[in-house]
Amino acid sequence: MTKLKFIYLIFIPLILGCETEKKSTENNLIGEWSKIEKVEDNDYPPPPPGFNRPFGIGFTEDKIEFFNGFQRYDQDSVTGKRQLNYKGTFTDYKVKNDSIFVLNPFNENWDFKWRIKKQLTDTLILTRNDSTFIKLQRIKEKKSNSFDQIIFSSSGCYGSCPIIDISINNNNKIYFQGEGYVKPLGFYESIIDSIKTDYIFSKFAKANIESLKSDYAVGHTDDESITITFVKNGQIIKTIHDYGNAGPKELIWAYVPIQNLYTQVELDSLANDEPFYPKLHYYTFEKDSQILRLEKSESFFLWTEIKDSKIVNTKFDSKYNIGLRGNYTYWGADPNEKRKHQYELDKIESDGKLFKFSFKDQKSITYDLGYNFIKRNFKESDFKKKTKYD
Known part of the structure; x- marks a missing residue:
């Protein structure tokens, strides 16, 4: 050798x-x-x-x-x-x-x-x-995916926390609203690739949504509220309100890709008043002395449903007056002063299925969801007695 x-x-x-x-x-x-x-x-x-x-x-x-x-x-x-x-x-x-x-x-x-x-x-x-x-x-693998649409909303805080709403479904369709301290501001839509959709859905699936509580909160003030609504076959199956990122770590990790998605995709601008959506307010359903207060993400979900519904001339007997509850988490001035409503809103009426928006000095617009939003998503016990703040 x-x-x-x-x-x-x-x-x-x-x-x-x-x-x-x-x-x-x-x-x-x-x-x-x-x-x-x-x-x-x-x-x-x-x-x-x-x-x-x-x-x-x-x-x-x-x-x-x-x-x-x-x-x-x-x-x-x-x-x-x-x-x-x-x-x-x-x-x-x-x-x-x-x-x-x-x-x-x-x-x-x-x-x-x-x-x-x-x-x-x-x-x-x-x-x-x-x-x-x-x-x-x-981390031991655990997945539970029983939803086909996610709506993520953030309220802002005492400071410059982003105020946004974003809806994403399993058909890769997204709606986005930049309401404050983000770029861009306004309403947008987009179709994204399925890889991004699957990734976001998998992050929430790993949080095991069914096992989570509906409310999480920290003990200090001036923080933001995040609300997430999960939908299956057009029905709300769960809404989580998280004040101050107090939820489990898997849920906190799932926030990251969805709340930053608007920076990663091309967005097509939408008109601000098609349909009318309140600035810094959420929808409520009022019936006699009872009120149903929608969370921010639930309000944006209702808006996406109205957005995709038909405009009709059908007359109906109103069962609910739709009120507008203020965003009481955010205490600053309007961060999107440039967004102006085209018409001044007079009132919104609904029977749960039909939604009539009446404007001052302008013709009303009625939208037909094709189903009863209240009966599908809520119970009578979800209505509470009005308070002086309502």
Whole structure:
């Protein structure tokens, strides 16, 4: 055996062994991981809900998903105002020895992110230095998808939180309203690719919607309210009101792609008054001394249904007066002063199926949903006694 052959025989197994170890490490990473929030003895307790965003990541063979997304606010060079710069939730990654490098989506640089300190089947410990550790556990796959439309709404806050409504269905159709502190403002529609739709639906499915409560709230003031309505076969099956991002981490993670979707797709503008939609107000149904107060997302769902319904000349006996409840989470001035209603609204009447919008000095418009919105989505017990605030 020559000396050169001997060297080859020594180093080839070493090279192959290193490559095998690298691939093994990457394969063991594949899956989804959630940070273990545990209060150890003598440690400070974790921040209360709403003050921090739960940390979670996922790995495929070549992509890493940051559940909280890549987003930052940059200064607009023309207006000088802050503008959201959202780069999605996925980017490339690579593993060198025990170090994970991530492709920064803002500057396209490869950034050192973590060193793998310890990895077991269901536990992963990452570190940036010897004193800072992130301990994660593998997320067990759980999916429950019993809806075909999602409506996401945010109320704004004491500050400049975005005020938006967005509806997305399993036919890839979206409606969007930018009401304040977003760009663009106004009403829009779009057809998006099924990959985006499936991703958003899968994020909410992983939150196991059926098991969630209808209300979550933090203990502080001045935060935003997020409401999400889930629809199946045209019927509301659940609405969740979350004040201050107090919901479970899987729900918080599901907010990210849907609330930023408008930055990722082409939007076609719609007229502001087709049909009429109140500024900074939600619909209510009033019957005698009883009132049904719709959540923001439920109001936008009703608007999407009216939007897709027929205009008719049918006369009917009104059963409900439609009132307009103020957005009492947001206390600032109108952030979209440029949006003006074409006609001044006089009143809205309905029997649940037909909705008649009457305007001052203008012909009324009646829309036919084709079904009774109240009977399909609500119970008599959902009507409450009016208060002085109504």
